[in-house]
Amino acid sequence: MDVDRAREFLRHNHRAVFHTRRQDGSPQLSPVSCTIDEQGRAVVSTSETSAKARNARRHPSVSLCVFQDAFYGDWVQVDGTAEVISLPEAMDALVAYYRSIAGEHPDWDEYRQAMVDEQRVIIAVTIERAGPDSRRMR
Numbered sequence: 001m002d003v004d005r006a007r008e009f010l011r012h013n014h015r016a017v018f019h020t021r022r023q024d025g026s027p028q029l030s031p032v033s034c035t036i037d038e039q040g041r042a043v044v045s046t047s048e049t050s051a052k053a054r055n056a057r058r059h060p061s062v063s064l065c066v067f068q069d070a071f072y073g074d075w076v077q078v079d080g081t082a083e084v085i086s087l088p089e090a091m092d093a094l095v096a097y098y099r100s101i102a103g104e105h106p107d108w109d110e111y112r113q114a115m116v117d118e119q120r121v122i123i124a125v126t127i128e129r130a131g132p133d134s135r136r137m138r
Contacts, residue, residue: 006076006130010036010066013074014101018044018123019063020055020082028055034064035100037093041124042066042078045097048086048119056082056123064125076133080125091115093122 018032030052032044042064046053056062062082067075085093094115098105105111114120 001076001131001133003078003127003130006078006127006133007036007040007042009074009076009133010034010042010064010078011100013066013068015069015071016044016064016066018052019065020052021059021061022051022055023058025059028052032064033101034066035097037096037100037124039124041126042080043093043097043125044123045094045120046123048121053084053121053123057084062123062125074134076130078125078127079129080127083124083126085122085124087116087120090120090122093124094120097122 014033014035016032016034018030020028022028028051034042034044037043060082063077063079065075065077067073091112098111
């Protein structure tokens with residue numbers, strides 16, 4: 001699958017399973033919401049202390065299996081290199097992430113404070129490969 005086609009799929013489908021590697025190299029999988037940022041990277045929000053953030057810092061080669069809300073519909077796997085962006089640098093990306101998935105927040109000051117309180121980070125994945133994908137997407 002073409003990487004640009006995969007990016008378009010991620011712009012409209014936000015449910016995913018995020019794959020990182022534990023310290024011993026074994027897989028660690030997490031259900032996440034994801035989207036595409038202005039630079040064309042797949043982005044995920046998580047807490048600073050999460051396993052996926054720790055793992056992505058240690059082993060930045062990651063994968064996402066992204067699927068439709070219906071789960072048994074179209075899907076695509078994207079692989080790439082992760083960068084974990086912490087606060088305060090992550091705040092604009094966290095706002096953009098929320099807007100891309102959920103639209104406007106009713107109270108942006110409240111949202112920003114929650115991101116600080118929850119120690120949120122953005123994991124930005126530079127997509128290097130796309131596929132496999134569901135047969136219907138080919």
